[in-house]
Amino acid sequence: MKILLAEDDARLRRNIVHILKKEFHNVTEAENGQEALDHTLTEKYDLVILDWMMPYISGIQVCQQLRSTGFNGSILMLTAKDDTEDIIKGLDSGADDYIIKPFKIEELLARVRALLRRKDKVIEQVIQIDQLQLYVDSRVILYNNEILDLTKNEFLLLEYLFINKGRVLTREQICIYIWGYDYDVSNNSLDVLVKLVRKKIDDSQSKSRIQNVRGIGYKLREG
DSSP states (O other): EEEEEESSSSHHHHHHHHHHHTTTOEEEEESSSHHHHHHHHOOSSEEEEEEEHHHHHHHHHHHHHHHHHTTEEEEEEESSOOOHHHHHHHHHTTEEEEEEOOOHHHHHHHHHHHHHHSSOOOOOOEEEEEEEETTTTTTTEEETEEEEEHHHHHHHHHHHHTTTTSSSHHHHHHHHHHHOOOOOOOTTTHHHHHHHHHHHHOOTTTTSSSSETTTTTTEEEOO
């Protein structure tokens, strides 16, 4: 899907773009409201993600202008405003959904998936590796046709490895996906989490499905 992200916080913008691209989306960046509007004049987007407070033109103003010109894609607002009146104002301006800062990347991704599903209903994607199956939209993982009993973070680890199967993911990429871009966890938290997941998906007769790539991170082993 084609996504336009308008966010003036450079660090947050880079992290969101990085994660969205890992989900195989085509992402365009804008650092202010005017730049976002300029992009929409030359490109069509399935989803526009707008920060509420931006230089030159606010996210609310961008949203209103897009709707007034007939934009029928989805619009997601990023905002630090959590008052009911502000939320109503954002939705009434034409936004389909909103997410309150600070947020975790996985929450953002869930809302993005939901908005894109509303726009274009498709058959659910299933990713299979040996006896493991990830149902992308339902967000469940089956092992030997039985649903795995996973904690939230265990699921996020496996989900991220699944959607990037065959790729080596750095420790930082995985930690951002699980704990958010401002994560603050101990150095061995990821290793402990990997160990717990391995106990649920590995058997004693084969190598672990989660491969440790020394000095870099992890990848999901195929075959």
